Amino acid sequence: MKKIKEKKRGGIFLYTLALCLVLLTGCSSIQRQSGGDKRTEPRGNVSSEVGNTSREDNEPAAREFEITGKVITADENTILFLQDGEENGGLADFGTSDVLFYDQEGTELEAKALRPGMRIALSAAADSTSVERYPLGITGVHKVRVLEQQNDVVGLYLDILKAVYGADTALNDKITIAALDLTKEENLSKQEKEALRYLFWSYLTNAQESLPDGGSGHIDVMLSTWEELTEEGLIDKENLDFPEGILITIKAGQIKNDSFRFDVEKWRSGLGAIGYDSCEGTFEDGAGTYRLGAAWIS
Structure with missing residues (x-):
């Protein structure tokens, strides 16, 4: 009887060991699958969070847009220019008040230094407005960079x-x-x-x-x-x-x-x-x- 009991205990031990192995294998499989999900889902979340963080970090740059064009007329108060990429006109103007002007090397200029024929790149706030008239009036311009002098x-x-x-x-x-x-x-x-x-x-x-x-x-x-x-x-x-x-x-x-x-x-x-x-x-x-x-x- 003693041997029989030991055999039963041995069988129970083997059964228990096998069951544990099955459970461990299942857990490992579940962990691997869940880990895959975690690697997939958080990527979207992380990307979104990084994107949000990036937008916050670059918020000043995101609040600006750039327009390039050619100066048509220039005086101490207003610059009239022809925007690039506008097929049916593209004439626009902006006031020179509170605008910083720079040459190709980044040296600051006075507004009166701008001349007809100059190609320029102007930076304006993204929330700036445009006056719906002809020529189009652009507000919020704070920086103008001269790209080159072309023929007027x-x-x-x-x-x-x-x-x-x-x-x-x-x-x-x-x-x-x-x-x-x-x-x-x-x-x-x-x-x-x-x-x-x-x-x-x-x-x-x-x-x-x-x-x-x-x-x-x-x-x-x-x-x-x-x-x-x-x-x-x-x-x-x-x-x-x-x-x-x-x-x-x-x-x-x-x-x-x-x-x-x-x-x-x-x-x-x-x-x-x-x-x-x-x-x-x-x-x-x-x-x-x-x-x-x-x-x-x-």
Whole structure:
């Protein structure tokens, strides 16, 4: 009997040992599976926590955004610039008050050091607002960095338009439309053509308002060709007459070695036009000058 009891105890011991091994194996399996879950779930949580921490740590940088563009006009109070990447215009401005200006090396500049043609990068607060007007008004700008000086092509073309508009002023009598045909010039982007249109409109508006009698009233400036104006019925094709306006056409070649050749004309009718052929535009340190060529009148 004693041996039988020992055998039973031995069997019980073996059974118990086997059961423990099974339980240990199951626990190990559960621990490995749970550990996998822990490695997976906390990753999402850790990533989220790290992301939150990163956002908090970088909160000042996150509250800023940067815009790059090209200066069109600059004075002590306002900078008008053309934003990069805006297909249908992109003109915007901002005030110079409380704005820090720096050159390419990081040396601080005065606002008056900015010149047309400069490419700039401006930093503004992410919570800044924009004034919904044209040009777009940007607030919250606190830093402007000059990237490089490029040619002030828009400014030079504006000077040319002013000169042609001021020649034979009888052609401008009582006009309400000034159309610009820039389809045959090779130096302005679509954005820059729109900027030029706006600047010429501003110039004509100010010129009209400065006259003693207020001028001939409001003048619309549009980008259009002779054919388009004819199709719209603004130009009388049969009588060759533009009763309400003038058409200024500029034909220009590409800029090479900081210079280019161009022809320009102002047309009111078949018997009322003036132009200049074989003209030249040149740039030096970004600033442009021009020389009008042979003049003709019809």
